Amino acid sequence: MPFKRYVEIGRVGLVNYGKDYGKLVVIVDVIDQNRALVDAPDMVRSQLNFKRLTLTDIKIDIKRVPNKKTLVAALEAADVKNKWESSSWGRKLIVQKKRASLNDFDRFKIMLAKIKEAGVVRQELAKLKKETTA
Amino acid sequence: MAPQQRKPHVCRNPDLIRGVGKYSRSKMYHKRGLWAIKAKNGGAFPKHEKKAVAAAPAEKPPKFYPADDVKKPLVNKRKARLTKLRASITPGTVLIILAGRFKGKRVVFLKQLTSGLLLVTGPFKINGVPLRRVNQSYVIATSTKVDISGVNVEKFDDKYFGKQVEKKKKKGEGEFFEAEKEEKNTLPQDKKDDQKSVDAALVKSIEAVPDLKSYLGARFSLKAGMKPHELVF
Numbered sequence: 001m002p003f004k005r006y007v008e009i010g011r012v013g014l015v016n017y018g019k020d021y022g023k024l025v026v027i028v029d030v031i032d033q034n035r036a037l038v039d040a041p042d043m044v045r046s047q048l049n050f051k052r053l054t055l056t057d058i059k060i061d062i063k064r065v066p067n068k069k070t071l072v073a074a075l076e077a078a079d080v081k082n083k084w085e086s087s088s089w090g091r092k093l094i095v096q097k098k099r100a101s102l103n104d105f106d107r108f109k110i111m112l113a114k115i116k117e118a119g120v121v122r123q124e125l126a127k128l129k130k131e132t133t134a
Numbered sequence: 135m136a137p138q139q140r141k142p143h144v145c146r147n148p149d150l151i152r153g154v155g156k157y158s159r160s161k162m163y164h165k166r167g168l169w170a171i172k173a174k175n176g177g178a179f180p181k182h183e184k185k186a187v188a189a190a191p192a193e194k195p196p197k198f199y200p201a202d203d204v205k206k207p208l209v210n211k212r213k214a215r216l217t218k219l220r221a222s223i224t225p226g227t228v229l230i231i232l233a234g235r236f237k238g239k240r241v242v243f244l245k246q247l248t249s250g251l252l253l254v255t256g257p258f259k260i261n262g263v264p265l266r267r268v269n270q271s272y273v274i275a276t277s278t279k280v281d282i283s284g285v286n287v288e289k290f291d292d293k294y295f296g297k298q299v300e301k302k303k304k305k306g307e308g309e310f311f312e313a314e315k316e317e318k319n320t321l322p323q324d325k326k327d328d329q330k331s332v333d334a335a336l337v338k339s340i341e342a343v344p345d346l347k348s349y350l351g352a353r354f355s356l357k358a359g360m361k362p363h364e365l366v367f
Contacts (some may be wrong), residue, residue, distance in 0.1 A: 105278040
């Protein structure tokens, strides 16, 4: 029941609305009850409403409003990118992106692969069934 | 003599504002050197004689005047342009045909004909689509490309696909009908040979890519959960 992810300086969040949709950003300062100052290596430091932000489990160690250089160094040190991409949430997003970008030919190849896989599974199942009934 | 490349000539009378030149009429007269032209010609501006106009033959008054005034249609100088080909369609692109006998078939694009229609082929051995013309609007272009360099499509144009002109036959009954039917059903052998020659090179480059052959042999259909506006083709 208690909160696990807090808004604090260094909290990494995912933008869920707006121009920077899908980006990972770091909260570098809190402006007021509703807004935070966020920063990321590939964007200009700007304010973001908390409603547009989803907090993640990742937190990095920075002081209030660091330089871009310091921020990037801190992100590297904490290895945020790899932690994110290996987390189940991060992996799900990657898969979603891949599925959305599939070609018609890719979809066809995936269909063939699925059928093949199912065929193998069914064969094994049939074998097992035979063994138990025999 | 080949035309020499010159810098575009700067205007002699630059605009101060739109409609007002920097120099007055007398100044411009001097700048243009009209005084020099006059001097060269002995005080007057050089003239040349008007070309003699050949006397038009005397027209007879018409015998017949139409009862009502007939309106002349307005002048139309528009020229038809070749239909703009979508940037996603290049020779070798796999297209999905959306309408007609071959709807859903995935087909290889060869070239755009002068009428604007697209020349496509199955290849015939793979999915039963022959060398055929298809309209760009009834086609989805996928991003899959096939190597089409070994194929020669120079000889195909719109006339190749036109209806064969039937020889006029004298009217006869009975035998006439049966004979007609037999002729229409078969494709001329040279068209079959064209199909084979085009497909031979194509099938080779298709078989080089794994699964592409079965891909072209399968029809496209929308399944549950597929949203066309979100699909990337």
